[in-house]
Amino acid sequence: MPRLTAVNRLLRELVARPSINPTFLPGQPELTGEERVAEFLAETARSAGIEVRRQAVLPGRKNLIARISPSGKVRERIMLTPHMDVVPAPGSAFRPKIRNGRMYGRGTCDTKGSVSAFFSAFLDLARKGPLPRETEILFVGLVDEEFGQAGSRRLAEKGPVGDLAVAGEPTGLKVVSSHKGNLWLRLKTQGKSAHGSTPQHGRNAIAAMGPVLDFLFDEYPKILARKSHPLLGSPTLSVGKIIGGTQPNVVPDECTIDLDRRTIPGESEASVKKEMVKALKAKGIASPSFCLSRSVPCLPLDTDPDLPLVRSFLRAAGKRKPTGVPYFTDASPIATGGTPALVFGPGNIAQAHSDDEWVELEQVERAHAIVSRFLGSLS
Ligand SMILES: [Zn+2]
Known part of the structure; x- marks a missing residue:
């Protein structure tokens, strides 16, 4: 086996260092x-003479911020911002295995491949130079991407702000400048309970949900198809959960469904609710009550290509154009905080969160080379 x-x-x-989101x-x-x-990253950075600080996010959980200063005055700031947490896996998934040019294990693809590629390029720059004259480079290891993005939200709120951030995710080395946002909506129909033997004395909330579901599956996709980025x-909609009633002999007085609505730039929580209410009304369907079941906004990303x-990052990656992806990332909260953000990294999203997670070793090497090339191109 090659070294x-x-x-x-x-x-x-x-x-080999487990970091499941607690x-x-x-x-x-x-x-x-x-x-x-x-x-481990902080120690490695410090031993290369890099300044490191920590940013408190949640109890016992801190972002890592390592900084390489330019040789002259700071006029520009680049932030490499991969996340350090991973989704759950058994302990054995943290014993990485190498087979057929791939590394297997939890986090290889999502997103320690990116952490390794970004951090290695960052470290090389500190060790070997040449340092940019006017650009400060930050490596920011973020916490909590996989759950609530508390790390990137804290960074957006407290700074630092930069001129470009690159969030690490397995994009297969594509440069992503846009991704969808995400809204979790709960729709509820209200009925009136009665004994199961006398249903005529009640109002069945499940029956009331029927036309709403028909609308969501048959009509609403046509409305969504008229919009495009x-x-x-x-945009898309998925009905992910339904709850209604308590037992067979009680007419249910309540039925709820949970929706995953992926938004495109220009859409907001308010505009989505308005659109649904209007369309339901036009169909003569008694409007169910709405609420947002997740209160943190997950806005779409739409960085100017x-x-x-x-352009410099695209050149370093050998790409003419950026790409869009349907999944949500840390890039969105970072961009909301005022730093234009891209998403980039080795590996394929199909392997992320899977039981059999892996990344191609060669892609990690290429990601490292691309980020090094980009850092080398800064003034
Ligand atoms: Zn990830």
């Missing part, structure tokens, strides 16, 4: 929390 390159040796070290797995400190990964296509730094 691993430095970037893949670092990846193996990172995967929200998914409370009470298992030996597998959860970003601290093992963050401290050049990189993202049309013509920004000079975006």
